[in-house]
Amino acid sequence: MSALDLELRVPSRRLDASLRLDAGQTLALMGPNGAGKSTLAAALTGTLPGQRHAVQGRLTLGDRVLLDSVRGVRVPTHRRGVGLMAQTPLLFPHLDAVGNVAFGRRGLGERRTTARRAARRWLDRVGAGEFAQARPWQLSGGQAQTVALARALAAEPELLVLDEPLNALDVTAASRMRAVLRELLADQTAILVTHEILDALTLADRTAILHDGRVVAAGPTRELFTRPPNVFAARLAGLNLVQRDGESLAFRAADVVVSAGEPDATAAVRFPVRVLSLEPRGEHALLRGAGAEGIAAGVELHAEVDVQLASGLDTAPGAPLWFGVPAAGLREY
Amino acid sequence: MRRESVWVKTAVTGVVLGTAMALSACSASGQGAAAGSASPVAKKTVIVFAAASLKATFTQMADDLKKQHPELDIKLNFAGSQDLVAQIKAGAPADVVATADLATMDKLTANGSVDGTPQHFASNTLTIAVPPSNPANIGSLADLAKPGTRTVLCAVQVPCGAASQKVEKAASLTIKPVSEELSVSDVLGKVASGEADAGLVYKTDVQGSKGKVKGVDFPQSSSAVNTYAIGLVKGAPDADGGRLFLSDVTGDSGQAVLAAAGFGKP
Amino acid sequence: MLGVALLGLAFILVPLLATALRVDWAHFVPLVTDPAALEALGLSLRTAGLSTLVCLLLGVPLAAVLSRAEFPGKRLMRSLVLLPLVVPPVVGGLALLYAFGRFGLLGAPLHALGVEISFSTTAVVLAQAFVSLPYLVLSVEGSLSTTEAGYERVAATLGASPAATWWRVTLPLALPGLLSGTVLAFARCLGEFGATLTFAGNLEGVTRTLPLDIYLVRETDPDSAAALALLLVAVAVLVVGAAHGPWLKPRIRGNAV
Numbered sequence: 113m114s115a116l117d118l119e120l121r122v123p124s125r126r127l128d129a130s131l132r133l134d135a136g137q138t139l140a141l142m143g144p145n146g147a148g149k150s151t152l153a154a155a156l157t158g159t160l161p162g163q164r165h166a167v168q169g170r171l172t173l174g175d176r177v178l179l180d181s182v183r184g185v186r187v188p189t190h191r192r193g194v195g196l197m198a199q200t201p202l203l204f205p206h207l208d209a210v211g212n213v214a215f216g217r218r219g220l221g222e223r224r225t226t227a228r229r230a231a232r233r234w235l236d237r238v239g240a241g242e243f244a245q246a247r248p249w250q251l252s253g254g255q256a257q258t259v260a261l262a263r264a265l266a267a268e269p270e271l272l273v274l275d276e277p278l279n280a281l282d283v284t285a286a287s288r289m290r291a292v293l294r295e296l297l298a299d300q301t302a303i304l305v306t307h308e309i310l311d312a313l314t315l316a317d318r319t320a321i322l323h324d325g326r327v328v329a330a331g332p333t334r335e336l337f338t339r340p341p342n343v344f345a346a347r348l349a350g351l352n353l354v355q356r357d358g359e360s361l362a363f364r365a366a367d368v369v370v371s372a373g374e375p376d377a378t379a380a381v382r383f384p385v386r387v388l389s390l391e392p393r394g395e396h397a398l399l400r401g402a403g404a405e406g407i408a409a410g411v412e413l414h415a416e417v418d419v420q421l422a423s424g425l426d427t428a429p430g431a432p433l434w435f436g437v438p439a440a441g442l443r444e445y
Numbered sequence: 446m447r448r449e450s451v452w453v454k455t456a457v458t459g460v461v462l463g464t465a466m467a468l469s470a471c472s473a474s475g476q477g478a479a480a481g482s483a484s485p486v487a488k489k490t491v492i493v494f495a496a497a498s499l500k501a502t503f504t505q506m507a508d509d510l511k512k513q514h515p516e517l518d519i520k521l522n523f524a525g526s527q528d529l530v531a532q533i534k535a536g537a538p539a540d541v542v543a544t545a546d547l548a549t550m551d552k553l554t555a556n557g558s559v560d561g562t563p564q565h566f567a568s569n570t571l572t573i574a575v576p577p578s579n580p581a582n583i584g585s586l587a588d589l590a591k592p593g594t595r596t597v598l599c600a601v602q603v604p605c606g607a608a609s610q611k612v613e614k615a616a617s618l619t620i621k622p623v624s625e626e627l628s629v630s631d632v633l634g635k636v637a638s639g640e641a642d643a644g645l646v647y648k649t650d651v652q653g654s655k656g657k658v659k660g661v662d663f664p665q666s667s668s669a670v671n672t673y674a675i676g677l678v679k680g681a682p683d684a685d686g687g688r689l690f691l692s693d694v695t696g697d698s699g700q701a702v703l704a705a706a707g708f709g710k711p
Numbered sequence: 712m713l714g715v716a717l718l719g720l721a722f723i724l725v726p727l728l729a730t731a732l733r734v735d736w737a738h739f740v741p742l743v744t745d746p747a748a749l750e751a752l753g754l755s756l757r758t759a760g761l762s763t764l765v766c767l768l769l770g771v772p773l774a775a776v777l778s779r780a781e782f783p784g785k786r787l788m789r790s791l792v793l794l795p796l797v798v799p800p801v802v803g804g805l806a807l808l809y810a811f812g813r814f815g816l817l818g819a820p821l822h823a824l825g826v827e828i829s830f831s832t833t834a835v836v837l838a839q840a841f842v843s844l845p846y847l848v849l850s851v852e853g854s855l856s857t858t859e860a861g862y863e864r865v866a867a868t869l870g871a872s873p874a875a876t877w878w879r880v881t882l883p884l885a886l887p888g889l890l891s892g893t894v895l896a897f898a899r900c901l902g903e904f905g906a907t908l909t910f911a912g913n914l915e916g917v918t919r920t921l922p923l924d925i926y927l928v929r930e931t932d933p934d935s936a937a938a939l940a941l942l943l944v945a946v947a948v949l950v951v952g953a954a955h956g957p958w959l960k961p962r963i964r965g966n967a968v
Binding site (some may be wrong): 157158159188189190191192193194195196198200202204205206215216218219220263264267269273 | 859861862864865866867868869870871872873876879880883884886891
């Protein structure tokens, strides 16, 4: 299996990212909309449209150089060995499910019958064996997406790029698909573009976070989200993060106790804050505040408060409040 | 549901009315122009149906005649002789008809569409049209039958083709044309553009081509003389006006115009 | 709505019906099996077939470029391709004459090489291809433009070379448009008159296609012309009908996702 090593720049889209990935591992690529996730995915497959978005830098997969803008190496999409599974299945409408899955096998030089036999095996593996003869328009969104997965895998890519593959699926179909992916991505070098931390945690060995076209955090997924190195990782994990002198303090919004006066001794740490906003979230409300002084000065902190409690507080923007966190809710590292 | 059906009805009515109005507007504009020019002075309108080859000469004669008789308005309708016959038989309003050959006129007299005996007023004979530089060095009818000469003729089904066949017979020649055109103007066009080395057309066509083709006369042309005939249409709306035009054509001034255009004496 | 639809249908059918009524049915078979008529029909079918082939060879790549490539002047190029639709066929014939005629832009050098195009069957094919190319290009381009370019990207990520993608994905997806474009082009070729008349000439067995023959026969025998016209209509209906037959029902319906 191969290791991925990339250092890519797409100036027109302000992407400038470096990443490494060991063979057989799955990397989750996360970040807000417009952070450059899909641009990076397209740069990997070599499908960024037009000369205007020329990709610069270096990209190696195993011992093959796929891109080296300095030396003028630019391997075309079809010779990269980089597969793609996109948000929509894009099954070829003129082929049945087997035909779709066999498509890449034919490219490997297999004869039609051999290719179709292999295709059936892949359909069985993704649990779509019963749809073998089905035409794309006869399949539901989830079924079509599983066929698309089988098609991508059947071409035996060295690297598989999955660009938000669960995005267009309903909850049930997404759950089923997640289980299938978990099994099939086990030994596959893959990059999974997602905005769901759940996908990263269940499917990815490592996670990289993109922000404004740059990798702002990267590491083993579990570690990245339990001990977020910076606010980008912490936000995705739904954690507050306060850092000083290389020491980090992380806590969940739900563990924050909000009070008008200074909290008592049950709070292991306490932060004076100024209210930024109060956003209703059903039974709860999200109270956003900015640290007023001390180690959290200027840091945005979130607290989840009961709506009853919130109604008894002065939550007008700029109002002073206290955020306290009990020892049980704190992670120090 | 109800609303929809009302909408559909409205749309259908709209489209039908719109189409009808558009079509009637087309025809109305044509008539409007004619009515507009006739109404102010209450002019008398003479309608002349004439063979297409008479276009230049008859237009000139009509203009001259209108200058002498300001009260006269002359409408000219040019078409192939066959079409003229069909139109008159179908009841088109015409006072005078002039055909490019006697056979066509005979059809009208046989039908009783013409008053009295038509008069012969001009003749036309074939000539060889060649590009001004005469690249194939055509000097006689026999040259058209030489292998390698690209000759175009009218198809035998049309009058100029029938005439061409006659002169071929008279000269005991078989010309193998590269194309058999549907009209004499198509023959003329192909010679003028240089695609063809030669073609058989009427003398008047060469005269009217303004130097785009050159004529090479040949003696056998006398075996196919087209005689032009003119007659008064029976039941003419304006018989007097018709007679006036007819006498102008057969008179000195008309004959001079015809001769200048290359027509021969009848 | 249905009323107007029927009106539209009637608008097309009534003249054809009127033609059928003009035909002298007792003599229909001898009229249309007359050697000259058969010769003209055979020439029409041969030249229309060849012209359609020329249209396919030139038109499909043109349509592909128009629908896929990005370059300045593309809109202008698309308008230019449509010109033969707008130009009266006779003018098209003249234009061809100026290009391929004996003294034409390309015709003169060809003439020097001993290649004569005017008054030949080649000229008929050129005239037909000229007037019908836009139909094919429009059809195919429309079909290509509505196909998701994503399919081609996916094919490439599955290891298919551009050529393989073209044959295995792009073309099959554009098949409905390709077929209807081919039929339209062929039908237009069959009916071609003006450009052929001006550019190719009119000689039995060489350049006299069925429409030219109909026009010529009309000079002497309008009833025979009606019979021949009906023969042309029948052939056209047969061709169009065959192309829209059930076996070519597009296997592609709206892709749900």
